[in-house]
Amino acid sequence: MTSIFQAMEQGDYEHLFFCQEQSTGLKAIIAIHDTTLGPAAGGIRMKPYATEEEAIRDALRLAQAMTYKCAAAGANLGGGKCVVIGDPQRDKSEALLRVLGRFIRRLNGLFITGMDVGTTLEDMDILRQECPYVTIYSEALGGPGDTAAATALGVVSGMRACLKAVYGDERFQGRHVAVQGVGAVGSHVVELLVQAGALVTIADVDEERVRSVATHEQVTVVAPGEIATLPVDIYSPCALGGVLNQTSIPTLRCEIVCGSANNQLQEEQDGELLEQRGILYAPDYIVNAGGVIVGADSLLPGGYKQQRAEAAVRRLYQAVEQVISLAKEQHVSTNRAAALLARKRIEMMKQVRSVANGADAFTR
Numbered sequence: 001m002t003s004i005f006q007a008m009e010q011g012d013y014e015h016l017f018f019c020q021e022q023s024t025g026l027k028a029i030i031a032i033h034d035t036t037l038g039p040a041a042g043g044i045r046m047k048p049y050a051t052e053e054e055a056i057r058d059a060l061r062l063a064q065a066m067t068y069k070c071a072a073a074g075a076n077l078g079g080g081k082c083v084v085i086g087d088p089q090r091d092k093s094e095a096l097l098r099v100l101g102r103f104i105r106r107l108n109g110l111f112i113t114g115m116d117v118g119t120t121l122e123d124m125d126i127l128r129q130e131c132p133y134v135t136i137y138s139e140a141l142g143g144p145g146d147t148a149a150a151t152a153l154g155v156v157s158g159m160r161a162c163l164k165a166v167y168g169d170e171r172f173q174g175r176h177v178a179v180q181g182v183g184a185v186g187s188h189v190v191e192l193l194v195q196a197g198a199l200v201t202i203a204d205v206d207e208e209r210v211r212s213v214a215t216h217e218q219v220t221v222v223a224p225g226e227i228a229t230l231p232v233d234i235y236s237p238c239a240l241g242g243v244l245n246q247t248s249i250p251t252l253r254c255e256i257v258c259g260s261a262n263n264q265l266q267e268e269q270d271g272e273l274l275e276q277r278g279i280l281y282a283p284d285y286i287v288n289a290g291g292v293i294v295g296a297d298s299l300l301p302g303g304y305k306q307q308r309a310e311a312a313v314r315r316l317y318q319a320v321e322q323v324i325s326l327a328k329e330q331h332v333s334t335n336r337a338a339a340l341l342a343r344k345r346i347e348m349m350k351q352v353r354s355v356a357n358g359a360d361a362f363t364r
């Protein structure tokens with residue numbers, strides 16, 4: 001890696017914090033990318049990184065991705081990430097989590113957080129004892145609880161915006177959706193689609209999962225290898241990343257791709273391949289932002305309120321609508337339009353901030 005300051009300068013990062021505590025073995029890095037739109041939001045990832053450099057790189061990369069996610073999703077949040085160096089099975093302890101909570105509390109709301117790979121909702125409950133800036137925690141403690149349902153609501157709101165753009169009608173009646181992966185998010189997506197009157201086909205490598213979800217008469221099951229190429233209105237990847245690539249895109253037979261899986265496009269240019277095929281792609285990092293949006297609600301006056309949080313998640317409809325219209329206007333793919341939209345929002349608020357600073361200077 002180039003020097004740390006060079007890396008920060010290249011990606012225009014605001015802060016990089018290193019947290020160390022001997023008795024618990026805590027070694028954590030908190031990257032704050034951009035707080036123009038609001039406090040930096042991002043989860044806590046715990047992984048046995050091979051080197052410190054790898055951990056720093058991951059924190060920087062993921063924090064930047066969060067800036068774009070929040071901005072494009074219309075949230076008033078910036079981007080950050082915390083990575084903890086260690087094996088979650090072996091090295092995680094209550095004391096380590098509480099110390100980390102204290103470090104995050106010291107940042108005074110600059111960074112708000114929840115779980116990610118290697119951390120759980122139970123871990124967040126422990127951190128929450130030390131730090132009010134942990135925004136995803138158990139319902140029993142007054143928090144939003146597991147965010148899979150909110151993520152699914154965001155995905156289905158994104159599907160509605162896509163249906164409206166493609167067919168001029170956002171309703172699901174008579175529409176056919178193929179859901180790939182019916183885990184935490186996918187199972188909720190299926191439930192919402194069934195309620196809305198869609199025909200749903202599902203596939204999962206875990207047969208137990210398939211059995212538990214295929215209980216409605218509107219739901220049919222196919223083998224995992226078949227789900228992506230069904231002739232459907234919407235293909236919804238809710239399992240793995242990289243499913244949209246040079247090999248898979250020519251075989252798709254859907255009008256819309258909209259699902260929760262992270263990093264669905266193997267390469268940025270796969271967005272153009274989808275566009276050339278006339279398939280509308282709802283950028284994954286926008287439609288799967290429901291969890292982050294729900295978390296931010298915990299910070300509002302009176303604490304977490306489910307109805308208010310769900311209303312905010314439903315507004316992902318408008319975020320997707322904006323991306324679709326910007327893509328048309330600029331003749332770019334929807335994934336490029338999402339990045340443009342994110343940059344536009346950040347630039348707009350940077351200008352507002354400079355005006356505010358000017359006014360402050362004047363009154364002083």
Ligand SMILES: NC(=O)c1ccc[n+]([C@@H]2O[C@H](COP(=O)([O-])OP(=O)(O)OC[C@H]3O[C@@H](n4cnc5c(N)ncnc54)[C@H](O)[C@@H]3O)[C@@H](O)[C@H]2O)c1
Nearest residue numbers: 147148151181183184185204205206224239260261262288
């Ligand atoms: N949970 C959230 O709130 C959330 C938020 C944002 C993004 N995401 C992303 O959404 C995706 C799903 O998340 P989740 O929390 O539901 O995970 P999960 O592990 O609960 O569910 C994933 C499901 O996909 C199945 N699967 C794996 N490989 C498959 C294949 N080849 N074909 C069909 N099914 C397969 C698994 O058996 C599992 O049931 C992930 O990419 C995740 O990163 C989740």
